[in-house]
């Protein structure tokens with residue numbers, strides 16, 4: 001191949017992590033327990049019995065980690081703030097030591113010329129709030145707005161780019177319907193209620209932050225994936241419509257069109273939860289945003305299986321869709337079993353661009369788990385991850401060529417980390433972490449990413 005695939009000037013080259021997955025220091029610095037601390041301690045919930053108690057020990061090693069980011073040439077770093085570090089009880093007085101950690105982290109990034117991007121909620125709800133009902137309770141939305149305002153007030157002089165929630169679909173449906181994420185509830189109706197309360201929390205938080213000043217560039221991170229019918233038949237098309245509804249449009253429509261989609265309301269009708277949404281809720285949820293963070297990992301191919309029960313099957317995140325089959329293809333997969341399909345990314349970005357009001361888009365997560373092993377020289381040759389990232393960046397570039405206002409890309413993840421129910425076995429980092437010694441080793445993909453950043457794009461023509 002000749003030539004280069006260059007991105008527009010000013011394109012943001014980043015990497016992302018989240019608090020519970022890397023910080024450790026779970027009982028230090030005044031941090032209170034989160035629902036993930038509780039969940040991980042229940043035998044059988046997390047592979048290998050792993051917890052985030054130590055994780056990548058980033059709480060103590062953040063300076064080393066920001067130096068590593070500087071060495072890669074990162075322009076931006078997306079991290080999340082642990083609510084229970086800032087408010088151990090989830091409400092009431094803030095813990096100054098907790099806020100101070102994030103101030104020091106932001107300062108260290110700024111010293112290296114790296115833009116801090118803050119996500120306020122990446123799934124680590126204070127356990128004290130779960131004890132009062134968690135996301136099943138509307139009260140949690142108000143608590144989140146108070147917490148968001150406290151963090152914004154403390155960091156607004158250092159941080160310009162903010163997102164409220166990471167992947168509310170996962171928090172609601174993996175956490176409350178499938179029960180494979182904290183808090184481990186398996187009740188579809190509760191999951192739908194939690195989804196609405198998460199969106200209300202987002203809306204109330206944006207109001208509270210904008211009431212402090214007009215400053216924040218504000219958005220949300222959604223996990224969005226194209227959904228493709230397995231055949232041309234009407235039943236499979238309807239299955240695709242329904243999965244797209246409960247996965248993508250359940251969040252996109254209230255945020256960007258001001259209402260829940262009518263077909264989804266009908267599909268979920270029997271479960272309740274969304275009907276309580278009054279005009280005030282919907283207006284808060286739809287308050288204008290400055291950016292949308294897109295987390296993309298895969299495409300879904302679905303088929304109708306009318307002989308399967310729609311409701312009441314085994315616990316699943318796909319509420320009221322027990323009669324939909326997720327069809328495997330022969331595409332290559334990551335170690336997590338996720339099919340690799342870069343073409344889903346430009347398809348998704350173009351859809352967002354044409355179907356929803358145009359606002360700046362950022363890919364705020366994209367990456368792959370592979371079983372990386374250091375070789376005899378201590379290097380980590382992760383060619384498969386390089387191919388994955390290269391393919392997806394090319395898809396991002398195609399989207400930009402097609403007119404999409406895509407302004408940045410964040411690799412998931414900077415470091416190997418605690419991959420939720422999978423524990424430490426699934427390594428997503430471009431930097432290898434040897435957990436017993438906490439030694440960091442940039443993988444070949446980190447060196448490859450550094451070259452891409454320095455070049456402003458990829459080797460070889462589009």
Ligand code: FCB
Nearest residue numbers: 018166167223412419420
């Ligand atoms: C996303 C999560 C992130 C990480 C990746 C692999 O759903 O936001 O924390 O687990 O998947």
